[in-house]
Amino acid sequence: MAVARSSVFFVGRNQNASWPILRRRRSSTDMLSDFAFWAREKERGLLRLLTRVVRAALRAWDIFILTLAIYLVLVLLTAVYFQQVVLAGLLTNLLAVPLVGLIVPLGLVALLLGMLVPPAGALAAWLVTLLVECLLALVDFFAGRGLSYGIPSPPPWLMLLYLAALVLFAVAVDRRKRQRWALVVLVALALLVVTHPFPPQLTPDELELTVLDVGQGDALFLAFPNGETWLVDAGRGAIEQRDGYRIGEAVGETVVRPFLRARGLKRLDRIWLSHAHHDHMAGLVAVLGEFPTRSLNVGPNPASRAYEDLLEDARARGIPVVIHRAGEQFAVGEVKVEVLWPTMDYTPGKSPSNNDSQVLRLCRQTNCLLLPGDIEERVEKTLAASGTPLEARVLKVPHHGGHGAASEEFLAAIKPEVAIVSVGATNPFGHPFPEVEDRLRAVAPRMFRTDRDGAVTVRLGNDGLQVTNFAASRRAQPYPSLAAKLAACARNLLLLESR
Ligand SMILES: [Zn+2]
Ligand SMILES: [Zn+2]
Numbered sequence: 001m002a003v004a005r006s007s008v009f010f011v012g013r014n015q016n017a018s019w020p021i022l023r024r025r026r027s028s029t030d031m032l033s034d035f036a037f038w039a040r041e042k043e044r045g046l047l048r049l050l051t052r053v054v055r056a057a058l059r060a061w062d063i064f065i066l067t068l069a070i071y072l073v074l075v076l077l078t079a080v081y082f083q084q085v086v087l088a089g090l091l092t093n094l095l096a097v098p099l100v101g102l103i104v105p106l107g108l109v110a111l112l113l114g115m116l117v118p119p120a121g122a123l124a125a126w127l128v129t130l131l132v133e134c135l136l137a138l139v140d141f142f143a144g145r146g147l148s149y150g151i152p153s154p155p156p157w158l159m160l161l162y163l164a165a166l167v168l169f170a171v172a173v174d175r176r177k178r179q180r181w182a183l184v185v186l187v188a189l190a191l192l193v194v195t196h197p198f199p200p201q202l203t204p205d206e207l208e209l210t211v212l213d214v215g216q217g218d219a220l221f222l223a224f225p226n227g228e229t230w231l232v233d234a235g236r237g238a239i240e241q242r243d244g245y246r247i248g249e250a251v252g253e254t255v256v257r258p259f260l261r262a263r264g265l266k267r268l269d270r271i272w273l274s275h276a277h278h279d280h281m282a283g284l285v286a287v288l289g290e291f292p293t294r295s296l297n298v299g300p301n302p303a304s305r306a307y308e309d310l311l312e313d314a315r316a317r318g319i320p321v322v323i324h325r326a327g328e329q330f331a332v333g334e335v336k337v338e339v340l341w342p343t344m345d346y347t348p349g350k351s352p353s354n355n356d357s358q359v360l361r362l363c364r365q366t367n368c369l370l371l372p373g374d375i376e377e378r379v380e381k382t383l384a385a386s387g388t389p390l391e392a393r394v395l396k397v398p399h400h401g402g403h404g405a406a407s408e409e410f411l412a413a414i415k416p417e418v419a420i421v422s423v424g425a426t427n428p429f430g431h432p433f434p435e436v437e438d439r440l441r442a443v444a445p446r447m448f449r450t451d452r453d454g455a456v457t458v459r460l461g462n463d464g465l466q467v468t469n470f471a472a473s474r475r476a477q478p479y480p481s482l483a484a485k486l487a488a489c490a491r492n493l494l495l496l497e498s499r
Pocket of ligand 1: 217218277279280399
């Protein structure tokens with residue numbers, strides 16, 4: 001605008017100068033003063049333009065600082081409560097805040113005008129709609145850029161430090177003193193929250209099996225004495241309807257991922273799929289998307305659409321797919337791992353079946369865990385008759401305790417001390433069957449069901465076998481005491497120092 005005005009002025013002065021008959025002959029002094037006047041005006045115009053640009057930049061900076069301040073508060077809350085870092089928020093708000101600043105007053109104007117002069121109100125409302133559509137398109141654009149990711153919750157000491165830094169920052173801004181230092185400290189702590197450079201919560205020198213409570217399905221977490229971590233299956237997924245809606249719970253997202261994050265894990269060494277049934281496989285998609293892994297380990301499964309999609313997803317992420325057969329043995333530190341089923345001559349049918357399940361036996365010295373997937377009575381009896389050593393102190397009961405599961409021959413070969421049934425509350429199949437429970441109780445002194453006991457954790461350490469379950473620990477202590485929280489905080493600090 002300033003430039004335009006000075007240009008008009010310049011043209012006007014020149015037009016007068018081009019009529020020598022009407023005007024007296026202009027002296028060179030006049031022309032010089034004209035030029036000086038024009039130059040001054042031009043300079044003022046440029047200055048005005050520059051001022052406006054600087055003002056706009058300062059306003060954008062204000063919005064950025066406001067967005068950053070909101071983000072720095074939210075980054076802790078989203079990490080603690082949702083285990084998420086939402087980088088998109090920082091970028092989206094930069095553009096969304098000024099847009100909302102227009103939408104709200106214009107919306108009120110449209111409302112008032114609508115009551116007084118309806119056509120004018122309609123026009124203002126159309127403008128508001130346009131702006132709201134821009135806002136939604138903006139949010140959609142950033143939401144689809146993958147600018148959010150899962151992160152383990154920050155340790156309690158970091159939460160406390162972060163809250164203290166927020167308060168200090170607010171005080172520094174209020175007093176206009178040491179603001180820069182307060183911001184540097186806050187941003188440094190925010191970087192710790194969003195990168196979580198802390199070791200996972202694993203007990204060294206211990207073999208851990210946690211049977212997660214994923215309803216009807218299986219999801220097993222294993223931590224080895226050497227720190228290696230595995231996931232065997234990840235429960236069911238939501239079922240996508242034709243109209244885009246999803247029904248059912250996607251436990252890979254709602255249970256398995258939060259569990260792994262709560263343990264401070266950002267990657268897994270191996271992911272296993274026992275067999276290609278929905279209640280074991282569907283949750284793996286969500287896990288593969290967040291946790292990098294060295295390999296996806298499968299058995300010989302039929303090429304169902306969902307199974308092929310999973311393999312394709314793994315390959316697209318650069319994760320090698322390894323197919324295992326019975327007879328394979330390898331060691332993970334001091335733990336011996338054996339694949340007991342399917343045999344080399346096993347051929348899967350056209351669609352996935354329970355007997356495709358991989359059967360894994362993990363032994364630390366003479367302490368063994370048996371993970372038989374969903375194998376049914378026929379395979380159980382084949383294994384029991386094969387003479388393969390099956391003894392295990394802990395048995396994950398096959399096929400959710402369904403019909404024929406945990407046959408007498410199989411249990412006699414295993415001689416389990418602890419039997420764990422992974423099963424959904426009020427599941428439509430009636431699992432576990434009462435006769436299966438009776439057989440288990442007759443053999444195993446301790447039996448757990450994830451529908452009643454929640455997640456069950458078995459620890460094979462130097463001091464023997466320990467079993468805990470979520471429901472019992474919650475009953476014993478419904479809310480962690482302040483002392484327990486402080487103890488956890490101190491433990492985390494010590495852990496950090498020891499590394
Ligand atoms: Zn199953
Ligand atoms: Zn199955």
